[in-house]
Amino acid sequence: MEYDVIVVGSGAGGSAAAWRLTKLGLRVACFERGDWQTPDNYPSTGLDWEIKKRKAFSPNPSIRNMKSDYTIDTSESDIDIANFNGVGGATVLFSGHFPRFHPSDFCTYTLDGVGVDWPITYSDLEPYFNVNDKVMRVSGLAGDPAYPEMKGFLPPIPIGEYGEMIAEGFNRLGWHWWPSYSAISTGSRSDSPCLNLGPCNTGCPQGAKSSTDVTYLPDAMRSGLEVVTHSVVVKVEVTSAGKAKGIWVLESTGNRRFIASKVVVLACNAIGTARLLLASKSDDQPQGAANSSGLVGKNLMLHPLGYAEGLFDRAIDLDKGPQGCCIYSHEFYETDEERNFKRGYTLHVLRGGGVLETALAGLDRREVHWGSSLVKDVVAMHRRRGSIAVICEDLPETSNQVLLDESRIDNDGMPVVIVKYRLGGNSKAMMSHGLTQARRVLKVAALKKVMAFGPVREAGWHILGTARMGNDPATSVVNMRGETHDVDGLFIADGSVFPTSSGVNPASTIQAVALYIADQIYETHFGVLTDGNAIENFC
Amino acid sequence: MQLKIFVDSLIPGDEALGAPKFSAVAWPLLQESRDLIAHVSVVIKEFRNSATGCVISESNESIESNEAMAKSFSSFFKEKHNVLYVEFREIVMGLYFSSPAVLVAMGEEEMPLFPRGQSLPTFNTDMLESVYSRGEIWRRVNGG
Numbered sequence: 020m021e022y023d024v025i026v027v028g029s030g031a032g033g034s035a036a037a038w039r040l041t042k043l044g045l046r047v048a049c050f051e052r053g054d055w056q057t058p059d060n061y062p063s064t065g066l067d068w069e070i071k072k073r074k075a076f077s078p079n080p081s082i083r084n085m086k087s088d089y090t091i092d093t094s095e096s097d098i099d100i101a102n103f104n105g106v107g108g109a110t111v112l113f114s115g116h117f118p119r120f121h122p123s124d125f126c127t128y129t130l131d132g133v134g135v136d137w138p139i140t141y142s143d144l145e146p147y148f149n150v151n152d153k154v155m156r157v158s159g160l161a162g163d164p165a166y167p168e169m170k171g172f173l174p175p176i177p178i179g180e181y182g183e184m185i186a187e188g189f190n191r192l193g194w195h196w197w198p199s200y201s202a203i204s205t206g207s208r209s210d211s212p213c214l215n216l217g218p219c220n221t222g223c224p225q226g227a228k229s230s231t232d233v234t235y236l237p238d239a240m241r242s243g244l245e246v247v248t249h250s251v252v253v254k255v256e257v258t259s260a261g262k263a264k265g266i267w268v269l270e271s272t273g274n275r276r277f278i279a280s281k282v283v284v285l286a287c288n289a290i291g292t293a294r295l296l297l298a299s300k301s302d303d304q305p306q307g308a309a310n311s312s313g314l315v316g317k318n319l320m321l322h323p324l325g326y327a328e329g330l331f332d333r334a335i336d337l338d339k340g341p342q343g344c345c346i347y348s349h350e351f352y353e354t355d356e357e358r359n360f361k362r363g364y365t366l367h368v369l370r371g372g373g374v375l376e377t378a379l380a381g382l383d384r385r386e387v388h389w390g391s392s393l394v395k396d397v398v399a400m401h402r403r404r405g406s407i408a409v410i411c412e413d414l415p416e417t418s419n420q421v422l423l424d425e426s427r428i429d430n431d432g433m434p435v436v437i438v439k440y441r442l443g444g445n446s447k448a449m450m451s452h453g454l455t456q457a458r459r460v461l462k463v464a465a466l467k468k469v470m471a472f473g474p475v476r477e478a479g480w481h482i483l484g485t486a487r488m489g490n491d492p493a494t495s496v497v498n499m500r501g502e503t504h505d506v507d508g509l510f511i512a513d514g515s516v517f518p519t520s521s522g523v524n525p526a527s528t529i530q531a532v533a534l535y536i537a538d539q540i541y542e543t544h545f546g547v548l549t550d551g552n553a554i555e556n557f558c
Numbered sequence: 559m560q561l562k563i564f565v566d567s568l569i570p571g572d573e574a575l576g577a578p579k580f581s582a583v584a585w586p587l588l589q590e591s592r593d594l595i596a597h598v599s600v601v602i603k604e605f606r607n608s609a610t611g612c613v614i615s616e617s618n619e620s621i622e623s624n625e626a627m628a629k630s631f632s633s634f635f636k637e638k639h640n641v642l643y644v645e646f647r648e649i650v651m652g653l654y655f656s657s658p659a660v661l662v663a664m665g666e667e668e669m670p671l672f673p674r675g676q677s678l679p680t681f682n683t684d685m686l687e688s689v690y691s692r693g694e695i696w697r698r699v700n701g702g
């Protein structure tokens with residue numbers, strides 16, 4: 020039996036691509052190395068949610084240590100990798116903050132002489148962004164002066180007294196701010212509206228946060244998508260004529276099975292996808308599949324992240340509402356020739372954590388002490404620490420890369436993945452500028468004891484690059500349709516194909532690109548899009 | 559038993575707030591971390607044999623409320639065995655601050671976040687007036 024399309028990975032990109040291809044009438048299977056989640060077990064269903072958040076639901080695979088996790092050696096990286104290996108991928112643990120890339124993000128070389136231009140534009144992706152916003156139930160507020168016109172959002176997430184106090188700081192400085200675009204269902208008409216629990220980044224038991232296991236996948240399964248769990252894809256099989264033929268899967272029984280498909284789509288994130296390509300060696304492709312350019316794994320981008328924090332003089336509501344969705348600013352998003360760096364960053368206002376986080380952070384900062392004052396100290400500090408994250412655009416550099424260590428074998432029987440990543444000079448200068456501006460906002464908003472630090476090590480959520488999209492096979496891995504230059508029928512539909520990283524959380528754009536690539540797959544291998552099935556008329 | 563005394567000296571609770579000491583709410587749960595207990599017990603022995611540990615533990619009858627010992631032990635632990643200290647801290651603080659009795663004493667809810675939920679007022683867009691009035695700030699490019 021042969022599938023029309025096999026999608027490897029059920030995260031942001033894989034789910035969106037599988038959904039679109041299934042809706043176009045193709046026979047599609049999505050292979051996932053992990054399992055479906057049980058929302059009843061998500062941390063916020065218990066009082067011990069902070070313990071689970073820091074262990075079993077940690078975004079760091081080496082702390083979480085799930086059976087479905089694979090080893091990622093980050094000893095030569097400034098930033099640790101965050102991911103999730105289960106149905107829904109990293110969307111299970113993402114915060115839901117869901118901004119789009121800006122039009123300028125697609126042509127940084129032309130505009131600013133850095134990075135590289137994408138072969139596609141914001142306009143090409145706009146209809147896909149619009150459909151994605153609907154399926155992912157995006158809430159927000161139309162009229163944002165930092166973006167071209169966008170509309171059709173669910174009501175914005177409430178920003179609370181905390182958001183208002185920080186917003187007041189932005190207003191005093193005369194800077195841009197806006198309520199977060201959030202992949203979170205809100206409003207009275209929603210089946211599962213957000214309950215303002217807080218820790219969306221441990222999984223949402225209410226089903227309000229739009230991880231793809233509650234959005235794209237169930238809908239696609241109703242249309243015939245097969246989701247195959249506990250299946251580790253260890254190799255992409257390519258014919259000697261350079262055509263994708265199918266995949267080799269390591270099943271939970273330990274057996275290896277070949278599954279045939281006309282088209283193979285990789286969407287395992289920029290580390291997992293590069294790992295699989297590099298491991299798919301053959302006599303014809305000794306450097307790995309689709310790697311004649313030698314660029315598979317290169318140009319890894321991770322969005323260096325910094326934090327500025329300060330204390331309110333009293334407890335406020337900063338533990339209510341989605342932790343990662345409050346307000347954001349794009350005051351410093353674009354290049355300013357007066358500054359010592361190109362491109363820019365997001366100032367992303369974050370809400371606070373729970374009692375345990377207050378206690379542990381307080382001990383580190385000597386605001387909380389062991390002994391008889393411990394509980395009083397924690398009560399005094401709780402709900403007082405406001406923070407702003409600085410999300411820096413990371414420029415592509417070939418020295419930042421994912422590679423395989425053939426001398427070590429992981430649980431999948433594959434060579435261990437190594438991440439080599441160092442912050443470039445542009446990112447360092449940008450980080451320093453961003454931390455200074457974030458501190459200013461907090462001070463103007465009347466927070467005390469303001470401090471800032473970055474890059475934060477535990478922050479490698481936004482994994483991009485490693486299989487760049489471009490027109491020239493010598494300088495890119497996939498073409499403008501997302502198909503690898505070297506292997507006919509082998510596509511990539513995740514953040515790996517991003518030539519540049521932008522300065523925003525990438526999930527929205529990963530999904531828009533995946534939907535766009537799904538249409539390209541259909542048109543190049545299966546049929547013609549008509550008015551009836553074009554994306555504009557689809558949702 | 560020594561470990562219990564040491565942990566209680568670090569987390570003695572708070573009588574005024576009605577917060578119990580560590581062993582009253584989380585001692586049985588800590589027993590599940592066998593390796594940690596074994597390693598920390600070695601550190602306690604080391605501390606008792608150190609100059610400060612000797613003096614402090616011998617000069618006090620009521621060891622459980624000994625503030626000075628809590629402070630010196632945590633400094634000793636942190637300095638000599640930092641990795642283990644961080645793990646220990648994480649576990650005892652986690653167990654203690656997840657206990658319903660402790661959370662209630664602190665004025666927190668006794669029910670888990672879900673399905674309880676929390677309410678926030680609807681967002682007031684008036685605050686955005688100055689942002690609107692400044693006009694468009696996104697960078698236009700050729701070709702969209």
Ligand code: SF4
Nearest residue numbers: 213214216217219223
């Ligand atoms: S805050 Fe909303 S979206 Fe986040 S976990 Fe709670 S209900 Fe889900």
